[in-house]
Each structure stands twice: as structure tokens, then as C-alpha cells.
Amino acid sequence: MSEYSKDYTVDELMTVLMAREVRNDDVMIVGVATPMVWAAFTLAKVTHAPDAIYHYIMGNTFVMEPRQVSLLYLEMNTARAYRLQDSVECTLESLPSDKLTTIEFFRPAQIDRYGNTNNICIGDWDKPKIRLPGAAGILDFSMFYARGSFLYTPRHDTRTFVEKLDFISGVGFPDGKPSICGGSGPQCVITNLAYLDFDDDTKSMRLGSLHPGVNLETLKDSTGFELIIPNKLKETGPPTVSEITLLREKVDPLNIRKLEVLSGKEREELLNKVIEIELRRENKYPKLLV
């Protein structure tokens, strides 16, 4: 057993927890503009899940080789090293299959106690206060995965965790019941404060473990509905030194995953730095990690 890291940031903790969800026989969907998911899957590939396969939405391709996370060159990674490629039909036909794709992380703008999610709008759909970019394939596939769907958000607050969604664009356990489409439903929600899962009987969201340094009151105050709190509180197992070293030095040395966590000026500075470094690169292919 590797020793625990004493020095890690919240994006690193979340990425490590997401990586730990991956199994060696998984097929992992990587979407567009989700560098934290890409980093997590790649970390899994270079640690405990070397045989897992990437399924890149970006190219509708299956890819074996892990490569360093990149902002500008994701397309090269997916188009060049492809195993299968068939326009979008591949996505349409293979996602509901239990074999062709097994694990996907969704990032909801809003989530309710049953793991239903919203990525469409804040306020009424007819006259939205905020129109969000959209839910893309979440509408189609959130209820299909045999292994269930996986959720993450670095914004654990009462704007994200709400009593009632403004629009249901992802199906969790509707009214506490499994979806009529089959699938195992949401398995966990990994946030900046805690690891959450769902109660076996009521299908309602439950505290799995609190991240080190987070207290229960903060968690409750940051959640817009009542979480099930187990009698015995558990603390999230921190990242190991080896996980953190791999993440920082090999998987995502430019910290691209942090773009999902930061906001404002800090985020813009990181974005500019990543762009500057990547544009300067002679070899544009993201670095192979095998």
C-alpha cells in the first residue's frame, strides 16, 4: 500500500476519486471539454486499469493508448489512433450496449436527491434566466448504462444540489424508482466536498464519505435537500503519493483539468498559459504514456 499524499488540491482529489471508479474491463466515454474526466480515465489507465478502452465522442473512436491530457489537440488523439470509426452511428448504436461502452461521467448544472440532472436551463424553459449549453447525449443515455451512470461536480452548493430541477435532462431514479429503460441508475456523485452515493432502498442520495477537512455542517448547508447521513461517518481515502505524482508529472502536467474547477481571473490566466505552451509545441501529438 502506497502512502497517502499530504499535499494535494481539490481537483487532484476529485480526479483520483473518479479514476478509482474505473475497472480494468471498462470502456470509458470521453466527451468534449471535460479535461477532468480525461485526466481521471488516463490516471486509471496508468495505474490499476491498463486494459480499459477509451471511447472518444470527439472522434467516435475506440482507443487503447493513454496520452497526456491536451486542450488543443484532443482531435489528433482520437482521429489518429482509432480502432473503429463510423460517423455518429457508432455513438447512437453502441452507447446503450453493455459491451461497447460501460462508464461515463456526467457533470450536471443541477442535481436532485434521486440523481436526476439538468443541463438545459435555469428558470423556465420558455423564458430562461440562464440558457445553458445543453445536455447533448445525457438525455439519451443517462438511463442506459448497465454499470450505472457516474456524476461529478466541483461546485457543491445549493445552486447545484436542488430540491427541484428546473428541467429534467438526465434520468436518475425518477421518484425513487429505477428508470423504465433499464440501466442501473446513478452510482455516485463526486464533489469538492464529499463522495455521495444512493441508498439501496429509497434511491435517495446518501453521504458516502466526507473529504478530509470538510465538516458535516458545511456539507449539509451546501446541499439544497436532505441527504441521508449514516450513523458512522467515514472520511474519504486521500490520494496516494504515487497517484498524485503520476497525475502531476505524466497525465496532466499542464493542469488542464483545473479549468473545470477554477473561475474568474485565475482560470483565464491558466487558460492563457496552457494555450501559450501548447501552441509552442513542435510535436502536436499528445505525449504517449506507454
Next chain:
Amino acid sequence: MVESKLMTLEEAVSTYVNDGDIVGIGGLSFWRKAISACREIIRQNKKDLTVCTFVGGIDVDMLIAGRCISEVKSCFVGMEIFGMAPHYRKAVESGSIKISEESEATIGLGLRASYLKVPFMPLKGIIGTDMPKVRKDIKQIEDPLGSGTQIMAVPKIDLDVAILHVPYADEFGNGNIPGAVWMDADMAKTAKKTIIICEKLVETEDIRYLPGKAQLPMQTTNAVVKKPFGAHPTSCYPFYTFDPLHIQCYLKTNFEEYKKKFITNKTAAQYLEEAGGVQTIYNILL
């Protein structure tokens, strides 16, 4: 003798894009989008277009800012890691454009229904979401063959014109895409007219040797336009990636100023010069 379909972008857009058309745009978000055609549509001041695209990005946002669009059919419109699409967001929030809420499958199956000449395709998805509440033309039905399974009937999408940016084409309209094809091939099959804009014009013989060959076959193509860097500021694999600096510039600039600098009365060469010239080309080349 097969006739050449080669024409200028100006000719292609004025001939095949009409006010009120349902226009399909190929590519995905920042990747392989026919942006040169979007600029031409704005220059020609086309109106009331319905734009259908798998994932929209700067293409949809720019056409909204240019006041060319009255309706959007897309499952996602955003600027990827750069944030929300500002003009899209504003237009939807103020109610100045209509949204047809879509998912990946409603677009994919809708296009497929159109070329299969069926009114709808069955989808086992969406059930349980709020999408049917805002799409009265999508209906939950029971399997008519009697299994008892609940399915969604997703309507066909008929395109008037598809506008596709590809790396390679011959002058007769055979198009090749070595990277991801996304909805492009389905759009070409579905649309009444198809415009292909290519980076590089090649001989038919060359298409035969490219991986994937002619995913866009000549008989579905009406116009071929040659426009190197025509997808800029989006990508065109295997030639160049998207231009992050230009996308940042777009997001920071008031659209009227942007239009004056990059769109109005600009030739393709003048556009590239304004967008950073040789340095920009060096930046984005793979």
C-alpha cells in the same frame, strides 16, 4: 463527361442558400465547421434560417449575431472550455430565436428518418426527461409489434441545404474526411442540396487512396468550393487545430466591430491577414 461542380463560395451560397431554409452545418463545436460559409451567409444577409447542427459552437453563435437565424436545432451550443456562446445565450434568454430542443439521438435519428423516407424513428431514450414537454412533435408510444416496450417516436429532419467543410474533395463533389465524420455523411444524404468546401482539391484517383474514400459521394454534392483555412477559427484535421487566440478575440470583441474587421468586404486572404496572417497559420498547423 462528368461536369465540374467547382464554384466560388459567393456563388455557392447565393445559389443554394435561400431565406427561410433549414441549413445543416457539419462538424462538431470547434471542429471542422464551415465558418467561411457562415461569414459568407452573413455577408449576403440571409434571413430566417433554421440551423441544424450536431453540436454548435462559434458557427451558430456568429450566425445569430449576424441576425441570420430564427431557429436552432442542436443538442448543445457552447464555446467548449471557453465558456458559453454569448449571442446564443442572449438570443434564447430574450426569446428572439426559437429553440428546438434536441439530443444527440434525435438529430442522428431524425436525419436518418429523412433519408429512409419514414416519418419517424424509434428511440429508447429520453423517456423520463422533460424533453417531450417542450417538443410536442416527439411522442411516447407502445411498441406497435406488441412487446409492450415503451419507445419514443422521433420525427424526421429534412434539410434544404447541407454545408460541409472537408479536408479533401475532387471537383465533381467526392468528399473525404480522414478524421471524425460526425453527422456530415447523414446530412449529405438527407439535404436537398449539398455544398462541400474543401481545404485541398484533389484528383478523383487520390480520393480512392485516402482512408475512408468518398464518405461524401459526388451524386449528393451540388457545389464544390476550395477554401484553404476555411474552417478557421475551428479545426480541420489533418491540417490544423482550432485557433484559441481567435476564439478569445471573438469572445472579447463587440460583434459589429468583429464583423467590420473580419467579415464585411473581406476576401479569404484579407480575412487570414486580419486574423494574424502567417503567424496564426504557423500556430495552428499540426
